[in-house]
Amino acid sequence: MEIRFSFEELEIQKSVRKFVKNELLPIAREVDENWALPDRVREKLLSMGILRTPFPEEWGGAGGTFSGMIIALKELSYASLVPSWLLFENFMLAYPISQYGSDFLKATYLGPLLSLESIGALAFTEPDTGSDPLQLKTSAKKVDGGWLINGSKRFITNSGICDQMILFAKAENSVAAFLVETKGKGYEAGKRESFIHSKGFDNGDLYLEDYFAPDEHVIGDTSQGFEILLKTETLGKIAFCTLFVGIGERALDLSVSYANTKTHRGKSIGHRFQMTQVKLARMLSKVEAMKAYLFQVCSMVDQGKDVFFEAAALKLFVASEIKEITSDAMEIHGAYGLSNEYDVAGLYQAAISAQVVMGSLDIQRVIVAKGVLSRGVSGV
Ligand SMILES: Cc1cc2nc3c(=O)[nH]c(=O)nc-3n(C[C@H](O)[C@H](O)[C@H](O)COP(=O)(O)OP(=O)(O)OC[C@H]3O[C@@H](n4cnc5c(N)ncnc54)[C@H](O)[C@@H]3O)c2cc1C
Structure with missing residues (x-):
């Protein structure tokens, strides 16, 4: 399948690629270790307006496509997960506000979220x-x-550093979505979690004790929380998978470069060993398949189609492929593949998170099975 991007989408790809090559890749290790962007990189990232791409112009967006934003996230993830994960988290708040929020919520919160002035x-x-x-x-x-909201949440990304969040709570007999201001009285960030896939990542518990959310901070109506969660997670899953497509491309490029330069008995391992060639070929076909599937689903989003099942199937596919791609990359690098001096080790660790974050794989299997049982595959 040939992926055809519009002129505007190709322009986004060109400018983000240039930024990645010249400014992000050279400092990617430092960025990953601190899980923070230096000011000048952050400013450049803001000026590119990536997150504005799919949102309507009247609320500070650029009126572009979902695919346009995904193209940019993929390019960024090639160098580091930090900027793309930052954008992804803001998308997870901006999207439900744009779809279900009142004009007050849109006018107050969308602008700062899309320009990364606030963290979501x-x-x-x-x-x-x-x-x-x-x-x-x-x-x-x-x-x-x-x-009045009471309770606790666990494993919440940005819980210690964000300004606002969308928080789901039981209200009367249904699940409701609230905009929660983290500076509000009754909000407290708790223990920070430490994960194997990243060192500086902000993620942890949060506690709400008689936190007061005014009526105008209810997103949608109080019976719509579950619907809002499912719709947001559906697009969120696609954006999240994009991070791993970027990682897959990087793992392949690093492996090709290593296979061309590491020699055994005077010949590069890429040319000497068929087993290395088999791995490279397998990695290439997997990376291309992930990319094609990702942009096929994005194209459906841009056509206004419901992609509830497709997003789950994409996550199942990407989570399993990226594990194998980064494992092959690690093997090609031999012992260096396990060394923290080499970037493939970090990619291998990062790949694991695809299995859990944004829904367990078993849950995706349940969703996909329901979809395929109810409507088949061919559509005939
Ligand atoms: C790095 C990281 C970042 C995260 N960021 C966030 C965040 O920002 N916000 C947020 O809300 N959450 C976040 N999470 C939480 C993450 O989304 C959950 O961990 C994930 O959805 C799985 O939930 P759980 O751990 O409670 O597992 P459980 O729901 O307890 O599941 C445990 C096991 O039971 C299986 N299982 C459960 N229900 C079913 C079922 N119906 N059918 C079949 N099998 C089932 C699961 O597949 C899994 O194997 C994050 C997690 C991590 C690791």
């Missing part, structure tokens, strides 16, 4: 569940002029 987050997971909204314990109780 999404808080669903709790100590007892990350998959089942019926088991949510965080509760919202109606009081005069708003809601």
